[in-house]
Amino acid sequence: MAKGTVSPEIIEELKKIVGEKYVYTDKDKLEPYSHDEVTDPHYMKEAQVVVLPASTEEVSKVVKLCYDNDIVMVPRAAGTGLAAGAVAIFGGVIISIERMNKILEIDMDNMVCVTEPGVTTSVLQEEVKKKGLFYAGDPCSGDSCFIGGNVATNAGGNRAVKYGVTREQVMGLEVVTPSGEVVMLGGKFRKNATGYMLMHLYIGSEGTLGIVTKVIVRLVALPKYQMDLLAVFDTLDAAIALTPKVMNAGITPVCVEFMDNASIKQVEIFLNEKLQHSDNGNYIIIQIAGDSEDVLDEQCEIIDELARKNNALDVLVANPAVIWKSRKAYLEADRARSLVFSMEDIVVPLTLIPEAVQLISRLSDKYKVAMHCAGHAGDGNVHIDILKDDRTQEEWEEMLPQIQGEIYEIVARMGGRLSGEHGIGYKRESLLEKYGNPIELELMKKVKRALDPKNIMNPGKVISINDEVPVE
């Protein structure tokens, strides 16, 4: 059997494992699985079959069936990805974990939550909050993404400065390997020096080494007080430059976010609401949190003073609902203007963000294309939306790789990386191959070959070991 094709017999076997109802082959049911949040048709592919197992045991049986028959598998969580990692570009069976959506245990004494991978991140956050605890992972898509997908992409989000990314929240993972074996990595303990930390290899491997079927995350104490500050500057340089000053003042913010003026203007149009200083402002949003209102007030004063010294146009305590609605609308606002756009997700040392953004802005003039910048100043993660607008798909596909090439060369010179939190998936696989460090890539390929020798677990994503060709 050719890899990637699924025979009627296989479909029958799949139905025996998960029940007829949970094997989708009808076009209308398959459509939502043909893409993620990337709206470029280049990164969409109609799925042949989607299977929805309800348990680890069912996942294991499905995987064993595929393994024995050399069938490609594509693990999929909520489909909110931004790198086409969960799209069946190379055919095969999409294994969706959406039915595995139960929180199994909130263990107050060990300060952990044990959950199935299909639980929505915001649901997890809310459930533990009811118990007075805090799950610190917080991707912008928290209302729709699943915790399993967060693990697969090592989702970052807004609280990484203080709490770290998804990786720092995970204490244990149950994984189904490409041959269908089930293994628990890590557990309900913070320390572990028992051999290679495979758990950390699986985190961020985007479903190319196995399928996550259970997650143990750490919980922390809910901070008692929280405050959001908005500082507005007339240049992005000045805005970003505030970040190290705040961190050097002995303050550990929860996050430091930024939006450039073009992004603010676009969000204003999208929300149809006047935003502060939208005429010429660039935003820095700083969230601070802690157990002492006095300390927060002090930190607030320090930040105010630092911002004004840095020639801020305005510094104010922000209404969190308003300011975060604006920040989180960044992506949707750009999508509303130009359905097709490319969202880049670079990381550089935070002090180099101004230079990176300046160099990247020049590309906007050079290619006469709209580019909006926003992101996470506190951890060096810059999102750049490159908008297709009314270009033809052909013009777009010719121009985009040139711009990406120039961006990634800037990033490489700065010691940065292609993706901070969205992952490589299919979208950036060839870009990683081109702009990544060849020694590092060879090591990654060795790992992939070792752990998925048949190359059937989400092949052609992250790294290509076999020059996979997309199915027609």
Add this chain to the structure above:
Amino acid sequence: MAKGTVSPEIIEELKKIVGEKYVYTDKDKLEPYSHDEVTDPHYMKEAQVVVLPASTEEVSKVVKLCYDNDIVMVPRAAGTGLAAGAVAIFGGVIISIERMNKILEIDMDNMVCVTEPGVTTSVLQEEVKKKGLFYAGDPCSGDSCFIGGNVATNAGGNRAVKYGVTREQVMGLEVVTPSGEVVMLGGKFRKNATGYMLMHLYIGSEGTLGIVTKVIVRLVALPKYQMDLLAVFDTLDAAIALTPKVMNAGITPVCVEFMDNASIKQVEIFLNEKLQHSDNGNYIIIQIAGDSEDVLDEQCEIIDELARKNNALDVLVANPAVIWKSRKAYLEADRARSLVFSMEDIVVPLTLIPEAVQLISRLSDKYKVAMHCAGHAGDGNVHIDILKDDRTQEEWEEMLPQIQGEIYEIVARMGGRLSGEHGIGYKRESLLEKYGNPIELELMKKVKRALDPKNIMNPGKVISINDEVPVE
């Protein structure tokens, strides 16, 4: 050439790379490299040759020479390990990174320190403190261990509850692969979703996948205030049971340490100083830190109340110098009583520590052997010193594996692991093989085979892929 033997020609080549002075072959110079902190002669082996490169380039050249000639390499940092990971049990060349001892950069704005691996952990702590910043990694051996060794074993220590272990501090690693290639993994940024996180695979791999030649660690704001509390209980159960109560009260301590009464008595003898409640006490030491003295005072009151409700014999604000001297003397006190002893390093969910310790205590009676418990209650990491005392080496070698077997079966039943922070090395390799999860072990072996196909980078440590036999 047989693997593990080093010819005079090879020694000449080594001298050409690092200089004659930095290739040791004299018995007296080799002696310190024949062991780590494990005092059992079973885990010692006279080294044949030790080479001390001064730079990444020299490390790379040495590794290439060994690779081309199939010679076993044993990377070594300060030799303070507790698992014989850096001892040349299987012969070959010890590559010591002790000359690579410069802090390269304290980058205030990016809040990172870039350092060579041979810098002593406490030196790193002190140097960044001079700049008003804080390096949170803090193994008990901080005054002597190197940061490179911390990375190799993913050293834990005393601040893991609040700040995580070494892994959580590391942002970037320069690594020399088993074939001598140099690669930079990670960098000066908190977020990274650019392919497999090989950096996290290398952290804790105990020099079996390559040699760390540069480390980038994150720095955080120095907490303004700090307080150490000592709560004393008449049973260890009651002592440990305080931990989840404190953490559930909305307090995130820096650490929660414990010492059982036998340990306290032993330390008292060793230090020749009266310790509080040494007659019948079991200690819980809680460190809290933060930016508000008021909040610390509040937390202090809450802990006091919780401890008294839990029938504490005494609760007091401790003199940090005194209490930490006692806690850190645990290992030396046992060594002073019995030069040969085995320090176990299990992890279990923290709520199961009392049950684990109770079951383990019974082994002390069963085998009529002294066993002292202390460790890190806040992260489930329990050290158990099993003392040889006046047994013969033969009796000891017969008894110890039986006790370890019983301990590890208890740990496995509790979903725990063999090592929380000391690593597997050579000492626990066969124990991991016996008591580890076979699926997980097979995955580890696949990774080792993939990244060190010649099996020359610290073979026989952590996992054995070739049934290595120690050299005579």
